[in-house]
Amino acid sequence: MDFDFSSLFAFILFGLTIGVVYGIVALGISLIYSGLDIVHFAHGEIYMFGAFFGLVFSEQVGVPYPLALLSAMICAGVLGIVIERVFYRRLTRAGGGYTVAGMGMIICGFGMSVVLQNIAFLIWGADAEPFHVDLGEPYQFGDISLPKSYALTAVMALFLMAALHFFLVRTKLGLAVRAVAHNKDIAFLMGINVPLMISLIFGLACALAAAAGTLIGPMQSVQVEMGYLMLMKAFAAAVVGGFGSLPGAIVGGLLVGIFENLGAAYISPSHKDIYAFLLLILVLMIKPSGLFGVEARVKA
Amino acid sequence: MTVATAIVRPFTQAVGKLSAVHRLAPWLLVYLLLLPLPYVLSGLFNDYYVYLANRICIFILLTVGLNIVKGFCGQVTIGHVGLYAIGAVSSALVSLHLGAPFWVSFPIGVLVAGVAGIIVGLPSVRLEGAYLALATLGLGESVRIMIAVTPLFGSSTGLIGIPTPEIGGFVFDSFERYYYLLITATMIGIYLSFSILRSATGRAFMAIREDTIAASVHGINVPQYKLLAFVISALYAGAAGALFAHMPPGYIHHNNFTIIEMVTLLLMVVLGGIGHIWGGVIGAIIVTIIYDQTLEFYFYQPLLFGLSMVILVMFMPRGIGGVIDRYFVTRRFIGAREGKTDGAP
Structure with missing residues (x-):
């Protein structure tokens, strides 16, 4: 059997598009981590909620797809802010990081993810819901056909990253967010409303997750259990790129996507979901700081 | 508080007197008292409650093991169910395919889980907190997916007909009989956990939990002790898994090792109070019973468990163990003020 370069190219292309979603x-996750020093274990469920919001807006309310995407992002952002205000505030105020409160935050996020998944199950049921978006004929590259939803995903993802980068680097609000991420006490002394910025970080991160959910909807179907695997893969992406580094998250997402698709194609498709974990564990063991990360904080 | 004192004081005094005879005496007494439990349960209710008692025993073993790495050593691990699964599957495979009796397959299962514990623990040498949680969660979930997709490990059908253990003609083939095995293992497990806590090793674990740098300055080999904590807890998990696999229906399926089991396990430890052995035991008992009694509300269970976990972490971070500790510490201070030192152990 000779080696088929065009199918290799196709695998890499699909890996890239799915990787972009992991990246978002x-x-x-990286945004929350760099801002609050906590890892949000319920992020996969926010992503799942975002996908369902997108589905509801586009199928039941009947708005066009881009508008549904935007609405889903806003809804999930509000959901994230509410969750943070009601549940996490007590813990984040105690200080995140690697203290006992950090362990509490991990357990709390874990519990919250189960709660959110159960709520989604009670609302929408366990069935996988197809997400129909008619975008027209797929693009043709030689003998590979790329559905337009994939192309749209890549473009949207790049746009979102650029927008986030612009927000963080060029606007005054973004400067405040970065100040809070750097040092909350000093930011507070500089007259920044720290609790508000923390809510903003949470809202932004949840809106991004919702965008990913709505973008991936047309490629796969939307179902309640989609959040958990996505969380793991996004964690893998964040760790591979370097936890807390925003460009690293994207590069990590692309790497995980390609790695996973190539593994599924050339090793064994049924083990597809393990490759991301393997990459995660490999990176954690060899270079915990990731590709772009600052030094992983390991005491002693 | 006075009512509680009236109830607890004779009990603690009796335990104190018994311990004066021999330190194992209270343990033996409790063990002998718990032995006829299945007859009481099946007499009062029915066999199902004996099965429930068996489940509680398995979960107590798991919780006690998890408490060693999480409570004593302060390492956040979420992949514990993976080790439990490894213990169950390896013991089942050895007895199914090699035809080995339980007394051979059980130690093999425990050992394999221990080796897996080294692998799960290796990231802890370099990682902390959230990173470690991620790595262990990834490993635990990989184990479940491996079991779910590999036919040898009983992919979708599960492993069927795992033989039940026997000793000299006495076959542990019903829930009542299996209970003897489980209660023995559980009592030994709890006792060993206390011995570890009181030994130099346990104190090293706690030193690492309180301050890693200070511990290393005091000559504690931090990576070695972290790994040791992981291995010990993996041995517990492997024992629980192997005992679960050989329990009379002799059937395991990868659905026994899902994230929901992990959530229940975490809830037990959190409810009991992280790092409190008796709290963990009480947590395991309470959660297993609640889990069982709410089976008819199956669809709302994750909501209940997850929410109680969140609320516990928010409002009662030290769990039941914290309440127990506070009671005894208060008693001790009152005793000291009155110029006598009874009551508190």
């Missing part, structure tokens, strides 16, 4: 979710 990883971006949110």
